[in-house]
Each structure stands twice: as structure tokens, then as C-alpha cells.
Amino acid sequence: MRKVVTASLAAAVVGFGALTVTVPSNAATEPQQISGQIIVKFRDSGAAPGLLRQNGLSDGAGIGSTGAHLIKVPAGKESQLIASLSRNPAVEYAEPDQLVTAAVDEPDPDYFPRQYALHNEGQSFTNTNDTVTVAGGKADADVDAVEAWAVTTGKDIKVAVLDTGVATDNDDIAANVDLHANFSTAATGEDNYGHGTHVAGIIAATRDTEGVSGVCPDCSILDGKVLNDAGSGSTSSIVNGINWAVENGAKVINMSLGQRVSSRALESAVNNAWNKGVVIVAAAGNAGTQAPIYPGAYPNVIAVAATDNNDAKASFSTYGKWVDVAAPGVNVYSTFPKHPFEIGRQNGREMGYDIASGTSMASPVVAGVAALVWSNTPAGTENKAVRTIVQSTADTITGTGTSWVHGRVNACKAVAGVCDQP
Incomplete structure (x- = not known):
């Protein structure tokens, strides 16, 4: 399966976790x-x-x-x-x-009802800090994760999160982290930036009565810190993180980051992971253009665009026929560190739990769906088959065939569950 992409522009590398509703392009203009x-x-x-x-x-x-x-x-x-x-x-x-940077654009109690990305019946909630609606919209703009959980919750499936680390002080996600490794220039593996904790929570926050739930709540997280406490890293740190994830049994790798120029070392690492049987998922970017981003644009990666609570393409989302699927990525509730972190300082986000927007948030939704599929397939199933299931069961929404190829993912259909929505 080969994706057709246009020529890349500059050598800058960007991450894709925006933290406001209005998200300007975060594409750098100069090579870095x-x-x-x-x-x-x-x-x-x-x-x-x-x-x-x-x-x-x-x-x-x-x-x-x-x-x-x-x-x-x-x-x-x-x-x-x-x-x-x-x-x-x-x-x-x-x-x-x-x-490589986890770029951020400027702008508690049980939060599960606010997670429209997982299960939405058209209800509406408001985040008082930002006075914006964070749920509601179309009742079928979610990925039907709750219905999927009647089939599987992903037990024993390892998902690697290559990001800024995962906080050790938020039990809602820390309880599901099996292994930590630090490939960044930071002194420790702790997440002092916030991006990686939010991404990891979208995948595998524990399913309980407080906090939030991940798409794959019984999955295990391999925390590979490849970006430092300022949210930046390098191609080489990503490559080392991919290799580590493969060596430690990851079935899925999520990368909510990317660079505008292809790297032969990075593509080689991606291909090695694919050939070892791993499903690789990456954000498509927040530039709002069709310009390809790597690793998302590599053929052996599922590239993910972002949708909102009305099942429409997010205004900031990169798009195009090189993008494979879409997933909710606007105002997504998830975990944050319970200690001070840089994104919180910059954007006024709450410690513990809050919203974030970006294809950084959409990518882990797809990674979680892929993990659920892995846990629901017979031994000996190949990663190619898992990828095909994730893509072929996606809902055909506006933008399918133009902004992305296969549709917005549906966890329930992917695991052959009994789904409320057609």
C-alpha cells in the first residue's frame, strides 16, 4: 500500500498537540x-x-x-x-x-460524560475555564468505544507512546504504564511538559468511577520519552524510541509528532517496526494544508486527521489523500500531570485533567482502536490485517475520499460489536 505525497517544503519538525479551539498553523517556515x-x-x-x-x-x-x-x-x-x-x-x-517539538498553539470529578470522542448522545457540557462547549454536537461523532468494551477492553496489549513522557503522579494513567525509558535530553523521564500524559490517557486511562477512560482502558503503555521538558527532541531520539518499543513487545506505536522533511533513518525505523509486526499510528499535523508530515506520510504508518464533535474536519487539521483515517481531536478530555507542567503554565490548563485539541489527540484514539482490534483477533494475526480492519470499518463521513481515505474510525465496528449507530 503506497501513499502518494507531494514534495516536502522545509526541514522543520513539529508536534501536534494544540490546546485551544482556534488553532493557527504550527508549521515552521525555516529548516530546523x-x-x-x-x-x-x-x-x-x-x-x-x-x-x-x-x-x-x-x-x-x-x-x-x-x-x-x-x-x-x-x-x-x-x-x-x-x-x-x-x-x-x-x-x-x-x-x-x-x-522535533511537541508544538502547542496559544489560545477532579468524573469527566467521563464529557468524553464525546468515546460515547456521545448529543449532550453538551461547558469547560468554565475556556467558556467553550466540549461535548454535544452530533450524537454519532464519537467512535463508539463504550459499545466496543462489551467485546474487549484490550487487556495485555502493549501500546508505545513516544512523546514527552507519562506522568507518574496521575494514577488514572500511571497505573497502566508498564515501562519507562528516556531518550531525550531531559534529566529524568518525568513528563514536565504535559503532552505525553494527555496522549497516553486518551489511549489507556483506567476505566473507573473517577477521572477519564481511555479508548483501550486495559491496555498497557510503554512510555518512551523522546521529547524533552521543553517539548523538543530529534529524529535520532524518535528512531531510538521506535527500536526500544519494538524490542519491548509493543503491538502499536503512537507518535503524535512529525517533521516536514522525510528522513531515511526515520523511514527505516518505521519499516523495521512494521516488518516486526507492529501497527504504527501518527498524527497528520495541524497546518490546515495538504502538505505531508513524517512519519505519518510513510506507507507503513496510519496517518490521522482530526474531526470535531459535529463529525466535521477540524479547521486546523492537515488533510489529503495521503491521510488514512480521521478521529476526534477537538476539545478532547484526558489526563495531565498532577504537578506543574509547561503546557499548563503556557495555556492555563488544569493539573490532573483538562481538554486539548490537535491531531495529537486524534492519533491516540486510532492507536487505542488498533489495540482493541489486536486483542480481539486470533493468535497469528498480522499487523496488515489489523490495519485493514481499523481502516475498513471506519464510518464514511463528510471528507472521506478527499480529506482522508477511509473515514472516521469506529471502535465498535472494528471489534465486530453490537453498535448503536448504523
């Missing part, structure tokens, strides 16, 4: 890369030391299972050395280690 390091893969590993020495360099650490290495270079010489190395036949590719 990590200073002082590049990614290099050699065709001839024996020639590598000599070739690096000729350029005043030394070998660096391997990146995941890609065969590429992270090479330290003098700051400001990145492009020059990439060009020089790329001309050598012993080099398969040399490329920037691009900047």
Missing part, C-alpha cells in the same frame, strides 16, 4: 536541525573510520536498528559535512538530525 550532530549510514562499515578521520570526525553511537550512526560535528558545519559525505560512494546517506 540539532546543532553539532548529523546522521550517517555507511555502505562499507570498514571504510567508515578512515572516511570520518579525513573529515576530522570520529564514529558515533548507532541509532536504533537502522544501521545509521549519530556523528558529532562542529556546530555550523552540518550542511557542509552532509554534502561532503554524501558524495562518497561508501556512504549510503547523510542527513540532518532534525528538531
